Amino acid sequence: MNSAGGTVPSDLLEAFRSGERFLLSSHAHPDGDAIGSEVALARLLRGSGRAATIWNADPAPVTYSEVTADVPIHVGRTPPAGFPDEFDFAVPLECPRLDRTDLEDALRLLPILNIDHHLGNQLYGRANWVDTEAPAVAEMVLRLAQALDLEIDERTATALYLGLSTDTGSFRFSNATSRAFEAAAELVRHGARPERVAGWVYESQSPGAVRLLAEMLGTLELHCDERVASVRLELSMFERAGACQTDSEGLIDHPRSIRDVEAVALFRERPEGDVKVSLRSRGRIDVGAIASRRGGGGHRNAAGCLVEDRKDEQALMDELATAVEAATADDQSQSGNETAP
Ligand SMILES: [Mn+2]
Structure with missing residues (x-):
């Protein structure tokens, strides 16, 4: 269900507070919001002493290699080391249906925390946070970090800014709402570097x-x-x-x-x-x-x-x-x- 004003549901917060080992994933052919949100959430969790591994079916766009260098991503259908026993939760980000990950059969082995902003999300998780008013999942991850009182450093803020910036078409689409600009300001306050993100998005073509x-x-x-x-x-x-x-x-x-x-x-x-x-x-x-x-x-x-x-x-x-x-x-x-x- 949608949460008013982007409030994080209490069952989701409880899962993040109680869990220690998180497997993060996103949709096949991941975009800036998928990559930025995953890398940021992994950094936030690791920064608070939890373990986080990112597993995607497809590789990240090479233009985001400075972001993915922070937290190497396990790519392909073969599960990462320790799967599933050494994980408490799977966290698909940006996936209206679990099969958007292309890893659904494996991810189903873990309790799922579903975080998404797409219309028609099927609420397939043990806990579901679906906020269709959110300009990007990156904005939701920012709210999650604030609700959990996690440390947002410059690189985490920049990863989140990447998601926010790409999902709003560099703040040109109709989802460039006041929430989008408020999140952008907050991320810049935490050290996000808009000029570096713009360089990756506009001046890093192969x-x-x-x-x-x-x-x-x-x-x-x-x-x-x-x-x-x-x-x-x-x-x-x-x-x-x-x-x-x-x-x-x-x-x-x-x-x-x-x-x-x-x-x-x-x-x-x-x-x-x-x-x-x-x-x-x-x-x-x-x-x-x-x-x-x-x-x-x-x-x-x-x-x-x-x-x-x-x-x-x-x-x-x-x-x-x-x-x-x-x-x-x-x-x-x-x-x-x-x-x-
Ligand atoms: Mn998105």
Whole structure:
């Protein structure tokens, strides 16, 4: 259940107070909020004399290597040493369903503390803290640290700032709320370094990632009066560009920057043989709802799901166009009775 104002539930606090050995995880293909939140929580727990190990199915983006250098991450399907006997709790961060970790069969062996901000979280934990008003899970980890009175040092604050900054699109998305700015100020007070985070996010691209951008932009299509954009990434493009799958992170922001574009779909072919769709939107267009109807998840303005084939891709594009048209019609019918602020 949602907690008013981001209050940490007492059963979760009790679990963190009583536990000594924590296994942290996050979703497959981890992003800045996943990595920043995991590394920060591990540092916070270790700083208070507890043991913390991070286990992810997929490697972290290399652009965040300064953050992950602090707390090495165990990557892959093989469990870390001592699993499961030497752990008290598993803590999936940022996962609306446990299978988003790609490690669900193993993690289920431990009591689970579920910390997330996604709509539609399935409350699969022994304790569940789901706050859909939180701008990032990193902001929730900050609240947890404060509730547990844990020491937040400069590197922990910077890891949390990474999560907050990336999940809000560097404070440009609609989740850049007063809570987001308050958390940012608090993190900077604790020594977070926004200029270093900006360097990782904007000035740490691999040559492959920039070449992959060129490949992707060649596929750009505009639909629905140039209000919906779609782009594709095929395995052959990754090969030509010399790029790895994680190099695709953030590329969707480029079609999103086109004037009048209100929704973007990025279709990414994966080595597993399926096609992942990332969706982005502006304002009231709810791509989270579209993704969750297809078994995916996310937020109103950023979401993802899988598609079956080209026919299914077309159906999804039609849904996007319908959503954009409905939002526009809504705006027009309201503009008559709106008064200036
Ligand atoms: Mn997040």
